[in-house]
Amino acid sequence: MQLSDGFVGTVGNTPLIRLQRLSRESGCEILGKAEFMNPGGSVKDRAALYIVLDAERRGELRPGGTVVEGTAGNTGIGLAHICNARGYRCVIVIPETQTQEKIDLLRTLGAEVHTVPAVPYSNPDNYQKIAGRMAADLDNAIWANQFDNLANRQAHYETTGPELWIQTDGRIDAFVAATGTGGTLAGVARYLKERRPEIDCILADPTGSGLYRYVTTGTPEVVGGNSITEGIGSSRVTANLAGTPIDDALMIEDQQAVTFVYRLLREEGLFLGSSSGINVAAAMQLAQRMGPGHTIATILCDGGARYSSRLFNPQWLASKGLTAG
Numbered sequence: 109m110q111l112s113d114g115f116v117g118t119v120g121n122t123p124l125i126r127l128q129r130l131s132r133e134s135g136c137e138i139l140g141k142a143e144f145m146n147p148g149g150s151v152k153d154r155a156a157l158y159i160v161l162d163a164e165r166r167g168e169l170r171p172g173g174t175v176v177e178g179t180a181g182n183t184g185i186g187l188a189h190i191c192n193a194r195g196y197r198c199v200i201v202i203p204e205t206q207t208q209e210k211i212d213l214l215r216t217l218g219a220e221v222h223t224v225p226a227v228p229y230s231n232p233d234n235y236q237k238i239a240g241r242m243a244a245d246l247d248n249a250i251w252a253n254q255f256d257n258l259a260n261r262q263a264h265y266e267t268t269g270p271e272l273w274i275q276t277d278g279r280i281d282a283f284v285a286a287t288g289t290g291g292t293l294a295g296v297a298r299y300l301k302e303r304r305p306e307i308d309c310i311l312a313d314p315t316g317s318g319l320y321r322y323v324t325t326g327t328p329e330v331v332g333g334n335s336i337t338e339g340i341g342s343s344r345v346t347a348n349l350a351g352t353p354i355d356d357a358l359m360i361e362d363q364q365a366v367t368f369v370y371r372l373l374r375e376e377g378l379f380l381g382s383s384s385g386i387n388v389a390a391a392m393q394l395a396q397r398m399g400p401g402h403t404i405a406t407i408l409c410d411g412g413a414r415y416s417s418r419l420f421n422p423q424w425l426a427s428k429g430l431t432a433g
């Protein structure tokens with residue numbers, strides 16, 4: 109028998125998809141790690157699982173306990189599933205700017221959801237800081253703290269990185285990913301660089317984020333206006349991202365991301381969210397820069413259904429000056 113042990117045993121080991129049209133067009137192997145196929149539907153299932161297992165191991169989370177997190181959605185969704193599977197209560201603090209689809213799904217999964225105004229990290233009422241205070245006020249509770257909890261990065265160092273290495277038989281020339289907490293890029297880049305330091309590890313950044321400048325100048329500094337993308341971009345260097353060997357950064361405009369979201373849908377048959385669009389747009393830019401014959405991997409972070417009222421709504425796109433391409 110070939111069985112996976114419950115939800116927890118089904119996280120990870122996702123397929124690596126060769127994007128056929130884009131590979132043909134670029135002359136490179138453009139590969140997308142199908143993280144939308146995780147059982148909770150996103151790359152964040154890996155971080156959520158490692159954070160809970162690490163807290164259990166340390167004795168910080170005991171049977172019947174509570175997991176509290178400030179999240180733009182996907183980490184909360186992963187945590188809600190894992191809490192159900194392991195018998196914990198899940199409390200989520202989410203900025204009210206996130207899509208209704210994600211907020212509704214969190215409630216459907218049984219999480220206690222608190223929507224709060226979106227304010228900068230420096231404000232004491234930032235959603236992450238509210239989550240930290242809530243957890244501190246409860247017994248037998250943890251604040252998952254995905255941004256600075258290194259169990260997040262460790263998930264990708266121990267699983268996503270090795271999977272990419274094995275799935276490409278070590279023939280990977282570059283890895284590119286947008287970052288939210290930085291866990292994915294940091295864990296994968298650290299692992300791949302240990303295997304072969306010449307592998308280019310590149311950060312893709314949306315406009316309105318400070319990480320493009322962080323990588324290219326050493327100081328985080330916001331460039332450009334707000335982006336429609338969700339779950340990625342940051343004005344600060346998280347503990348997960350700090351010290352990661354990153355070779356370069358690419359800034360991707362929203363229209364480019366949207367164009368690739370629709371190309372993935374229409375040409376590859378893949379229904380994905382905006383961070384996947386940024387990632388694939390960046391992989392194609394990198395292919396152009398590196399020239400034909402290279403193998404470039406990126407992350408297909410989550411599915412498109414979480415964004416149907418925005419990214420897949422022509423009126424909403426038009427209100428942002430964007431088109432499906």
Ligand SMILES: Cc1ncc(COP(=O)(O)O)c(C=O)c1O
Binds near residue numbers: 183
């Ligand atoms: C849709 C989506 N894409 C990408 C990311 C970025 O992943 P990481 O937090 O590992 O940098 C996130 C993080 O929340 C996300 O929700």
